[in-house]
Amino acid sequence: MATVSSAALAERGGTTAAQVRKDLSYLGSFGKRGLGYSVPELTQVLRRVLGLDSTWRVALVGAGRIGTALFEYEPFRKRGFAITTVVDSDPAKVGSRMGNVVVRGDDEMEQALRESGTELVILAVPAPVAQNVADRAVAAGVKAILNFAPAQLRVPVDVTLGNVSMLLELEGLSYALARGKKG
Amino acid sequence: MATVSSAALAERGGTTAAQVRKDLSYLGSFGKRGLGYSVPELTQVLRRVLGLDSTWRVALVGAGRIGTALFEYEPFRKRGFAITTVVDSDPAKVGSRMGNVVVRGDDEMEQALRESGTELVILAVPAPVAQNVADRAVAAGVKAILNFAPAQLRVPVDVTLGNVSMLLELEGLSYALARGKKG
Numbered sequence: 001m002a003t004v005s006s007a008a009l010a011e012r013g014g015t016t017a018a019q020v021r022k023d024l025s026y027l028g029s030f031g032k033r034g035l036g037y038s039v040p041e042l043t044q045v046l047r048r049v050l051g052l053d054s055t056w057r058v059a060l061v062g063a064g065r066i067g068t069a070l071f072e073y074e075p076f077r078k079r080g081f082a083i084t085t086v087v088d089s090d091p092a093k094v095g096s097r098m099g100n101v102v103v104r105g106d107d108e109m110e111q112a113l114r115e116s117g118t119e120l121v122i123l124a125v126p127a128p129v130a131q132n133v134a135d136r137a138v139a140a141g142v143k144a145i146l147n148f149a150p151a152q153l154r155v156p157v158d159v160t161l162g163n164v165s166m167l168l169e170l171e172g173l174s175y176a177l178a179r180g181k182k183g
Numbered sequence: 184m185a186t187v188s189s190a191a192l193a194e195r196g197g198t199t200a201a202q203v204r205k206d207l208s209y210l211g212s213f214g215k216r217g218l219g220y221s222v223p224e225l226t227q228v229l230r231r232v233l234g235l236d237s238t239w240r241v242a243l244v245g246a247g248r249i250g251t252a253l254f255e256y257e258p259f260r261k262r263g264f265a266i267t268t269v270v271d272s273d274p275a276k277v278g279s280r281m282g283n284v285v286v287r288g289d290d291e292m293e294q295a296l297r298e299s300g301t302e303l304v305i306l307a308v309p310a311p312v313a314q315n316v317a318d319r320a321v322a323a324g325v326k327a328i329l330n331f332a333p334a335q336l337r338v339p340v341d342v343t344l345g346n347v348s349m350l351l352e353l354e355g356l357s358y359a360l361a362r363g364k365k366g
Contacts, residue, residue, distance in 0.1 A: 014335050050354055051361025065255050069248040075310070075333050075350045081357075120356055127258070143363060144356040146349075150258050152197050160359035162352040166329075167258045169345040171233055173303055173327040174264075176343035178234025180326060 005036040052079060059085035059118040059142075061133055063093055063103055066148055067124035071098050085116045089125075109133075113140040120144040127151040188219035235262060242268035242301040242325075244316055246276055246286055249331055250307035254281050268299045272308075292316075296323040303327040310334040 006017040006024075013020065024031060027045050031037045047053045060067050060083045070076065071083050086098050089106035096103050104112040113121070121137045123130060123145055130149035137145065144160040147153050150167040189200040189207075196203065207214060210228050214220045230236045243250050243266045253259065254266055269281050272289035279286050287295040296304070304320045306313060306328055313332035320328065327343040330336050333350040 012335070014337070049358070049361075051357040051359075052354065054357070054361060056357060056360060065252040069252040070349070072248050073349065076353060079350065079354065081353055119360055120353075122353075144360050146352055146356055152195070154197070158363075160356055160363075162356050164347055164349050164352050166253070166256065166347050167262065169329055169347050170259060170264055170303075170305075171235065171262065173329055173343055173345050174234040174237070174239060175232070176234075177239055177302055177327050178232075178237060180341075180343075 002039040003036040004039055004042070006031065009037075055080060055082075056120045056144075057085075057116055057118045058083045058120045058122060059087065059113055059116065060122045060124065061087045061109065061137065062124035062126075062148075063088040063090075063098065064124060067122070068098070070122055070124060070148070071101075081120075083122065085112050085118055087112055110136060110140040113137060113142060118142055120146065122146045122148070123153075124148045185222040186219040187222055187225070189214065191219075238263060238265075239303045239327075240268075240299055240301045241266045241303045241305065242270065242296055242299065243305045243307065244270045244292065244320065245307035245309075245331075246271040246273075246281065247307060250305070251281070253305055253307060253331070254284075264303075266305065268295050268301055270295055293319060293323040296320060296325060301325055303329065305329045305331070306336075307331045 006020040009020045010017045021031065024037070027049055030041055030045065058081050060071055063086050071086065084101060086101045086103045087106060087109045088094065088103050091105070093103045094105040119142065121142045123134060125133050127149045130147065130151040131153055134145055134147070134153050134155060138155055138159050142159070145153070145155060146162045146164065148164050150165065153161055155161045189203040192203045193200045204214065207220070210232060213224055213228065241264055243254055246269050254269065267284060269284050269286045270289060270292045271277065271286050274288070276286045277288040302325065304325045306317060308316050310332045313330065313334040314336055317328055317330070317336050317338060321338055321342050325342070328336070328338060329345045329347065331347050333348065336344055338344045
């Protein structure tokens, strides 16, 4: 049986073996002293805790360059996040295909989200329209939003918001470089 | 003169006016009670602090779907982060043009980074090769890396690492959805 030690997990995660053991102890007692963790068992437990054993209905709103790249982003697919609904406001894109998915128009967004029972929206629209699109998605029943627009969104408490702030990260590096130059 | 109040800034940033005044007080005393902040002055101070008044030499390593989307990402360009070097390992891409930039081969990476005096690398390569590419970039003098690969990278203490973890964010939302279903 394939096993992995807390030390090996710590090495991969950039932490300590003690921290790994402590963290995993919250999920149940399934490690064995001297033997480590069963890889299949650990995988199963982690997948369950993270909700990765469920299939979430994911929609992409905004099929521009970033959106298109995300649609085809291999790590998303490998983890089971398949995008089954795509919405864009560009009439030239509406009705075209991305993989097996037909792009829907912005005016059909609420209908498309409801029909597909979408729970999670990947928001890849320009910053000035992001809040409005998020509000409409929430009104259509979406419970989680992954926002790629460089905008600070507000969502109701029962909706989970994740932000991928490429611009903020880049500005953070710029700040570090500027300080490094001075120091 | 255009001014902005701490209350208006707080509204935009999702914080309180008191917090805005406190934070900005660290940068000098340039707000005026009852008048607020001069927008040009505040912009200039923030740009200087964030290093946005400098021009950083930025290279993109990995010209796949994500990399290409980032190359053309409007918010980067608007803030002055122009990518002037592109490296890819695909021989079919080497020598082709992205905008005004000629794509260099992976075997020329160190040379391309040194020639251009690159300070900041945007790393958009597959996870399994990300650490190796990062090590080589650091050896070539790069001082900041923005990593898009779903991999935990290690860099020397004098190098700044930023991570854009699209997969981690999506898994975080999956976790929240799974908990919401149970609750």
